[in-house]
Amino acid sequence: MLDLNPASRDVSHLRHCSSGDEFEVSKAIAEDGLLPAIRPAASTTVVVADGFSCREQIHQLGHTQVLHFAEVLARHCGCGG
16 A cells, blocks of 8 residues: 555655756755755655656666656556556
8 A cells, every 4th residue: 555644754845956957057956955865765765756857867866766756656556557
C-alpha cells in the first residue's frame, strides 16, 4: 500500500531548480538546498519532483532516480506503471 500521508514521510518542498541557465549557475542553485537535501537519502528513498527541470537537475547533478508524482501513483495503483 502506498502511504501518502506527509506526517509519515520526510516531505521537503524545495524551490531551487533552474532551467536554461548556464551549467555552473544551475549547479550553484542546486547546491543551495536541493542537492544537500537529497544526498543523505537512502538508496530505497523515492525522490519525487513534478517539474521537468527539477527532475533533470536531480538526475544529472544528484545522480539519483527521480519520479514524477504521477509515476509514483501509477506504480502503486496497479494501473500500468
